[in-house]
Amino acid sequence: MKERFVSHLDMDAFFASVEQMSNPHLIGKPVIVSGDPDGRSVVSTCSYEARPYGVRSGMPLREALRKCPGVIVIQGNPEKYIHISAGILQILQQYTPFVEPFSIDEAFYELWDVDSWEEAGRIAQTIKKEIGQAFHLTGSIGIAKNKLLAKLASDLEKPDGLTMIRETDIDPLFQRLPIRDLWGVGEKAEAAMHRIGVKTIWDLRQYTEQKLQEYFGAVGMYFYHACRGWDDTPLVYTFQETEMKSMGNEYTLFRDSRRREQLLGILRFLAQKVSRRLRKAKRKGKTITVKIRFEPFQTITRARTLPMEYDSEEIIYREAQELFLKNWDGVRKIRLLGVSVSHLRKTGDWVQSHLLDDPATLHKDRLTLAKDRIQDVYGESILTWGSILASKGV
Amino acid sequence: MYSETYEDVDVICLFLRPTEIAGPEMRPLRMRRRGVIGGDGQAFKIRKITCHWSSMRGKFRQYHYTALTETEDVYELVLDSGTMQWKLRCEM
The missing domain is CATH 1.10.150.20 (5' to 3' exonuclease, C-terminal subdomain)
Known part of the structure; x- marks a missing residue:
């Protein structure tokens, strides 16, 4: 049986390195990339200069600032990272069509026409060099006979490592x-x-x-x-279509809150976001799940399965609101809310008529479609619900 | 220091053949601040494009470039394909 050569590329401190590359004044300095630096976000990534201070990914930003007082905090820019990640995948695809993007900063690739470890190693070196030339970034590569060992290998020598098991x-x-x-x-x-x-x-x-x-x-x-x-x-592989299982969004409140109109505004915002993503992906789902994180850190999820699939903002919001109000006593402060839709199926271009739905819902669905068309042209922020603006204090 | 400005700027750029992987197809060479918000009509030679990416604003694509000038300042420039206007989004 032919030997497998599976490689795992893990970009080093990806988001922080991209920011250091963008702004050379940040090179050599401790940098944290997070969500809103003024809010209660967590560390997405930190540069290697911040790590000796004990700063780690996933750590609350406040704790990271305490550990490393002089650290530079930058709000992440997903579009920038996605663009560079796509460029890195293109480099991998020059060497093999068998590439599996594993996350924004990790990918597996398999070399099928390679017969020796030395050759696999040489290709990995070339890939690293090309990434360095194109983006001034480093990544660590692990090579082994399977995904499990390749992932383990890429972690053994970081940053800028090349390890074979x-x-x-x-x-x-x-x-x-x-x-x-x-x-x-x-x-x-x-x-x-x-x-x-x-x-x-x-x-x-x-x-x-x-x-x-x-x-x-x-x-x-x-x-x-x-x-x-x-x-x-x-x-x-990238050319194999993977089945999408669920779609959801979460929102961490700037301050824990028990203000009903604010919380419902956030639910409306999440329902709007999820339903728009569903329509863009041509999917509908029948299970609606609400995630509630109470102060200090107790999290519950509650779901409801409907008789048929929907992508309607109105229905997702209505169900999410009911689930939320049923599981919240109106007293406990809320830290995070999430809405997701699962049990998805492809919708194609046809529209299912909802015979049993009330006319008001259908009317709002038509409104949503009109809103979609306006947002497609002028961007997401051009049109939104008043309740969402109110929840943001506007 | 990071400060967001969103001021109009004039940019001279070079158009390259889009053949290189992940390489820019358009490279800003010089920029001039119009002096409304800052810069007083100053012109800067761009020494290096340190990063570039694109994003969508509605149906229009926006092209972002972080530019290191000869004076060692770093700016983010944005070209909006809807208006074909260059903006200086921020000084980093």
């Missing part, structure tokens, strides 16, 4: 790597592993498949395979 490297590497380094082991799983005496990836091998399933449920089977370096997951 061959068959003979697996056992010695797993004997020294902490269990947290295994793909899929987060904070909770790590704590559970420690409780059963598993400190390294290798330690996990002492357990049988049955035992791991007993400890971790369905994911136990995955752990059994992963700790042996086994993974036969295929790459999902």
Whole structure:
């Protein structure tokens, strides 16, 4: 059987590096990229200069500022990052059509016409060089026989690394790597592993498949395979269409609030955003889910499945509002709200008539379509609901 | 210091063949602030385009360039394809 050469490219501190590249005055300085710097956002990425201070991705911005007082905070610019990410994918696609974008700053690629590790390594070096020339950015590449090991490899030497994990490297590497380094082991799983005496990836091998399933449920089977370096997951190439499962948006409030009209305005804003995305993607969904995060950090999600699929802003808002009001006592302060729609199906260009819907809803749906057409020409912010503006204090 | 201005600017740019991967197809070379908000009609030679990307505003594409001038200042320039006007969006 032909040997597989799967590579994983992980861009180094991507958002922060893009900002440093854009503004050379930031090079060599601690930089954080976050959401609204005046709000309560978290650190999306930080530059390597901020890391010795203990700043990490996902950390609340306030905590990061306390740890690194002189840090420069920049509001992220998704359009800029998407554009550069697409350029990086284009570079990968010059070498192989088998590219799987994994996130905005990560991608897998598989080389099918390569016969040796040396050749795979040479191609990786060339890719790194081309990315450097085109965007002045660095990335780390891991090469192995499967996705699991390639992802692990790209993390071993950062930044600007190139690491290969061959068959003979697996056992010695797993004997020294902490269990947290295994793909899929987060904070909770790590704590559970420690409780059963598993400190390294290798330690996990002492357990049988049955035992791991007993400890971790369905994911136990995955752990059994992963700790042996086994993974036969295929790459999902860019030219293969992946099925969209759900679509949603969340909003973190600037300050925790119990103001009903503000919270309903935010729900309206989220319903508007989700329904517009659904219509653009030509999808409708039948399950509407509301996520509510109360002060300080208790999160609940509540869902309702409708008899048929919709993309109507009115219906999504109506259902989301009902779910929200049913699960909020009007007293507890809210920190975050989210609305998502799942159980999606493609709609094509035809329009389903809703025989049983009331005329007011149909009228509002027509209004939404008119609003869509105006927004398509003049941008999202040109037209919105008064309740949304009110919720923003306008 | 980052400050947003959105002032009108004049830009001389070079059009390149769109063949390079991720390379700019249009490269601003010089810009002149009109002096309404700041700059007093000053002209700047652009030493380097450090980053470029595009975004949509309604149906019109906007082309963004971060430009490092010879005076070591960094500006974000935006060309709106709807109005074909250049704007200086911010000074970084």
